[in-house]
Amino acid sequence: MLGMEARRDGVLGLSLLAPGFGAGELAGSSWLSRLKAEAARDFAAQGLPTRRREAWKYTDLKPLAEIAFRAPVADDSASVRTLSDLLDLPPPEGSRLVFVHGRYRPDLSFCDLSEAGVSMSPFNAGAGDDKALAARLLGQIATAADQPLVALNTAGMEDGLCIHVRAGVHLQRPIEIVSLGSAASEPLAWHGRTLIVLDDGARATVIEHQRAPAEMPAPALVNAVTEIALGAAAQLCHYRQQALGTTGFHINAVAATLGTDAVYEAFTLTTGGGLVRNDTSVTLGAPGAETRLAGAYLVDGSQHLDTTTLIEHRAPRTTCREVFKGVVDGTAEAVFQGRIVVQRDAQGTNANQLSKALLLSDGARVNQKPELEIYADDVKCSHGAAAGQIDREALFYLRSRGVPASVAQRLLIEGFLGDALSQISDAAVREAFSQTAFAWLQDR
């Protein structure tokens, strides 16, 4: 795919584009081969981002360049049995689409065909009826030109999923996407890709489970990209649970573009992953569009979790609300970079950002960088970033009532995270995510 001339000094991670990598079944379609070839060139020109790039100031991908990753071979040898721990989920309410190493596994999936007005098409199935939609939008919302990992994903993707909800359709049951990695003996890299399109007035809930075994014999690179396009007055609730093994590199980019009065609500709960980067960029490009981004993370050991958000207010009366809360233990490190840009035309913008980290040990670290860039004059913006320890007064108060120190600490952490978890508007998801977070606290 690449000539030797591209392997010049200072470009990191070119081995990730090894010949044949990502050629996969997708090469068949001409628009897609063009997109992938272009993305490969984009990646070769940029390489992996270094910390000199502002957006990657606090997260170092250099270790990635030193690992000889391979693309997973397309077989079904990762049997249901070896994956059974990871598939230990409550029965799906609606559709559950399972991907292993970025490839769709119909044998593990369940498609609820009872709801009309929605299609869920894996790319390798030709993206079904939504081929034209995919051809039009893929790579247009998350662009490869200035985002090397999106470029790498586009060049390397071998399958993916297009979810399309037709105008005015309100899905009654959530769509679940389960992305699994198995314990492979060599370092594998895969690039899951999802495109979610809600036509005007459509409503849907998408729940993602990103999972891999806690102990992996070799590091894995999961480099996922999700593109979201919401039509006028469409509403998407997008919830993610990330529990990758601690030897995993987990890079996620979500890019969403919203129509008039559309609402994008997202919540990400992260407990696993060695190095996790969650990049979310939302373009509020039409009047009245609203996004609510929230997340909670619980990390320890030497985990590194980077939450980076970019909200762009481009139209009048657009709203964003961000609430991120995290617990950092051991020598783990958390990063929050939250940038909000209010363009000149975005009068009446309401933007609100909060990021708080609770440090449970002396070795725990957090870097926070809120950034507001405002070019309009009629706006309401606020942001707050804080890091602190458990409130000793509160701890003493609880203990003075007979509550043991460990339980008191857990109660206080639960209370701290509650602010973020309460942002989840779906009660069942809120309950499930809270359980996961609280179980992490119980087990620590």
Next chain:
Amino acid sequence: MLEIRDLHATVNGKAILKGLTLTVGAGEVHAIMGPNGAGKSTLAYVLAGRDGYEVTGGDFLVDGRSLLDLAPEDRAQAGLFLAFQYPVEIPGVSNSTFLREAVNAQRRSRGEPDLDALQFIKLARQKMNSLGMTDEMLKRPVNVGFSGGEKKRNEVLQLAILEPKVAVMDETDSGLDVDALRTVARAVNALRAPKRSFLMITHYERLLEEIVPDRVHILADGRIVGSGGPELAREIERTGYAAYAAAAA
């Protein structure tokens, strides 16, 4: 009952309690009065086991058992309760979650089974009714946005639910208007019991008009410098602490 024996304590290396001795018999209510800086709140925190309050001598016992070497939660489980002067706000933790954890922690220490959510609510409602409170307070985060009166009532509710052997009430009257003071005092009076001892720490005599003590002690410079009946509180109200402070110095 509560026995404090020649208690010495320092805060940040500074001696605050300098040989305090006091016994509150079962079913009795004693009041400790004293000027600012006498060591009243220090005594409360030393008894409850707060970090940074170092005991350098003496001992104290609840029902004949020394609690000095115990963690704060173990002291509470042994029957000691401190009603805080400034109850702490805990965002995100509901009053009912907090109280249930506290009740169940204490039940476990006695080898009793946990109360489930329903049993707990029943108990809490019954206690609240008897104290004239509404159970709306249970749903709210612990003390967050509570008025001064609500915070103190919440302390009394905890006292009612946890049923301690010894209750130390630190400046329960501070920050309360006359009506709120009466409400809280009525609740405390309702909780007086033959096997429960109260130690009321206060600045002013006002509270002791509502909760009439069996004994009044004057604390000055880390020691009890005078004791008497309820009339001692009224005398202090007239003459002030100056004479006692001078005696202590």
